[in-house]
Structures are given as C-alpha cells and as structure tokens.
Amino acid sequence: MRNSFDEKILDEAYDWIKTDQKVVLATVIQTWGSSPRQIGSRMIINQNGDFSGSVSGGCVETSVVRESINLLKENKQCKKIEFKVSNESAWEIGLACGGEITIFLEQIN
Amino acid sequence: MRKNILEQIIKNKSLKLEFAIVTNLKSGESQIFELNKKLTGSFEKFQKEIEEFFKSKKNGMIKNSEIFVETYIRPIKVIIIGAVHIAQYLVNYVKSLNFEILIIDPRGYFATTKRFPNLKIINKWPEEAFKEINTNENTALIALTHDPKIDDPALQHALNKNFYYIGALGSKKTHENRCQRLKESGFTDKQINSIHGPIGIKLGGKSAPEIALSIIAQLVSETYNKK
Numbered sequence: 505m506r507n508s509f510d511e512k513i514l515d516e517a518y519d520w521i522k523t524d525q526k527v528v529l530a531t532v533i534q535t536w537g538s539s540p541r542q543i544g545s546r547m548i549i550n551q552n553g554d555f556s557g558s559v560s561g562g563c564v565e566t567s568v569v570r571e572s573i574n575l576l577k578e579n580k581q582c583k584k585i586e587f588k589v590s591n592e593s594a595w596e597i598g599l600a601c602g603g604e605i606t607i608f609l610e611q612i613n
Numbered sequence: 614m615r616k617n618i619l620e621q622i623i624k625n626k627s628l629k630l631e632f633a634i635v636t637n638l639k640s641g642e643s644q645i646f647e648l649n650k651k652l653t654g655s656f657e658k659f660q661k662e663i664e665e666f667f668k669s670k671k672n673g674m675i676k677n678s679e680i681f682v683e684t685y686i687r688p689i690k691v692i693i694i695g696a697v698h699i700a701q702y703l704v705n706y707v708k709s710l711n712f713e714i715l716i717i718d719p720r721g722y723f724a725t726t727k728r729f730p731n732l733k734i735i736n737k738w739p740e741e742a743f744k745e746i747n748t749n750e751n752t753a754l755i756a757l758t759h760d761p762k763i764d765d766p767a768l769q770h771a772l773n774k775n776f777y778y779i780g781a782l783g784s785k786k787t788h789e790n791r792c793q794r795l796k797e798s799g800f801t802d803k804q805i806n807s808i809h810g811p812i813g814i815k816l817g818g819k820s821a822p823e824i825a826l827s828i829i830a831q832l833v834s835e836t837y838n839k840k
Contacts (some may be wrong), residue, residue, distance in 0.1 A: 517624060521616060570767075610641050612615075
C-alpha cells in the first residue's frame with residue numbers, strides 16, 4: 505500500500521502565514537528518470553529566502569529559493585520551472601542524478 | 614493557493630479525512646476534492662479522471678490537462694500497549710512518520726500526561742479500551758508490557774481484527790509461553806506466527822531508543838509489505 509507519511513510542510517506553511525510572512529509553495533509535479541524526491545514533495549519559501557522541506561536532494565533548492573523570491577517581488581501568482589541534467593558546467597544548477605523534474609511555484613495568499 | 618483552501622486542508626488533515634488537492638497549473642487555482650463531491654470551474658470536466666486518480670491514491674498530472682492532483686490518505690493507527698520507557702521513544706519516531714498513535718495502559722502511574730504530553734492515553738484494561746477505538750486491518754499493535762494480564766487480551770483483539778502488524782516485546786522464552794497461551798485460547802498456528810516476537814529487527818542495540826528504532830523499522834517495512 506501507499507504510505508500515509510506526510511512531512512507536514514503545509515502545516516508549517518500555515519504557521520508562517522499566520523505570522524504574516526509571504527509564502528511560496530513549491531511542489532514537485534513531474535519527474536523523469538531518477539530524481540531524488542517523488543511527485544508531491546514540497547518546500548516552502550518566504551520573502552527572506554528562509555525555506556523548509558525539499559524538492560530534490562539539495563541539488564536545485566538554491567535556485568528554487570531565488571525563483572520564489574522573484575515570484576514574490578513580481579507579485580505573480582504561479583510559475584512552472586524545469587530542471588534538467590546539467591552537462592556544460594559542473595557548477596551550474598542541475599541534477600547530478602541524471603533525472604529531470606518540474607516544479608510548480610505558487611503564492612499562498 | 615488561497616489561504617482559505619490551505620485552512621481547509623489543515624482541517625481535513627486533522628480530521629483524518631481522505632481527500633485530494635487539485636490544482637490548475639495554468640491559472641494557479643486550486644480546490645479540494647472528496648469522493649462524491651462535485652468539482653466546479655475548470656476542474657468540472659475532469660471530474661471522472663480526477664475521481665479515478667484519487668482512487669489509485671497517487672499524486673500526478675491528469676492526462677492532457679494542466680491539472681495536478683495530490684491525494685491524502687488516512688494515517689495508519691498505531692496502538693501501543695504499555696506506557697513504558699521504550700514507548701516514550703516510540704512516540705517521537707511514530708509522530709514524525711505521521712502515524713496516528715495512542716497508548717493503552719491500565720497502570721495509572723505509567724500512563725501519565727507528564728510522561729506523554731499531547732498524546733491520547735487510555736488508562737484502562739485493553740478489553741475496555743478497545744471498546745472505544747475503531748480498529749481494522751490498517752491498525753498496528755505494539756505490545757510492550759510483557760505482562761500476560763495486559764498484553765494477551767490486546768494481542769487477541771489484534772488477531773481477531775486482522776491488524777496488519779502485531780509485535781510483542783519479550784525474550785524468546787517469554788514469546789514461546791505467549792504462543793502457547795494463545796494456542797490454548799484457540800488461535801491457529803498461522804495467526805500466532807504472524808506475531809512479531811521477539812519484536813523488532815536485529816540492530817544489536819539494547820537501550821530503550823535503540824529498541825524503539827528496531828520496532829519502528831519493522832513496522833515501516835511491514836507497512837510496505839501490506840497489500
């Protein structure tokens with residue numbers, strides 16, 4: 505059976521909202537190949553770049569934080585971002601595991 | 614996501630309801646889906662597909678649409694018999710795994726809220742306690758008192774109700790005696806062999822947190838073995 509484990513990220517998001525923080529919710533919506541986190545994995549980010557939860561094994565979180573802050577600055581409701589394996593430069597953001605993931609960013613308001 | 618949707622999600626989770634969050638990735642709009650509940654707006658025409666997805670208990674995109682579905686299923690219930698030292702560590706592990714948890718112990722000096730803050734403790738004998746709890750094949754039992762007066766009635770209830778995981782603390786000798794008693798009470802070998810005793814996977818540790826970890830490892834593994 506599928507487990508019922510829940511990382512309680514939404515509960516935490518609600519706590520952040522209650523303390524008047526601006527919150528972006530990031531959700532893994534699609535994966536291809538081997539990706540570290542399964543579909544439905546979540547992370548929350550506030551306007552200061554504080555974050556909780558995860559959408560990868562630490563590979564793309566920095567980039568997700570940056571994109572989330574931009575989303576709040578531009579006051580856009582939502583955005584889809586994709587991450588692929590990065591071959592050109594080892595320093596570029598990418599998934600070392602060889603997978604691809606799509607992440608959905610949305611403001612909670 | 615709207616704040617009122619988030620509030621509803623938190624509420625549904627605390628009520629242990631089964632539901633799904635459906636999100637239109639184009640508009641950013643989301644709604645809460647429950648079985649036999651009509652969706653509206655851009656979700657309406659995918660009602661059937663969303664319903665099927667929900668029944669499969671999966672997360673993902675609805676084909677040929679911009680709709681993402683995330684399902685929430687009811688947490689597994691874990692009943693611990695004995696508010697003992699190991700239980701104090703078990704509670705912490707079980708909480709972070711999002712199992713629903715409660716403790717039964719008729720001994721008042723063990724089952725105190727001081728030892729187990731914010732936890733449901735039933736300070737009754739198992740026969741009485743089980744009258745007030747819904748149990749089924751999604752329930753797990755961890756018997757920790759190794760006192761036949763307390764553990765045995767709970768084990769019998771768990772066997773009768775087909776709990777998916779039943780574990781009992783105690784040495785090999787204690788477990789042999791326990792099996793003998795259950796046999797005399799009319800339980801079959803198959804039923805008796807389904808009990809994990811001595812409880813837990815072999816990690817080597819003897820301290821309370823290590824035993825708790827070995828029990829949790831076995832419980833999680835059995836959760837995935839379950840159909």
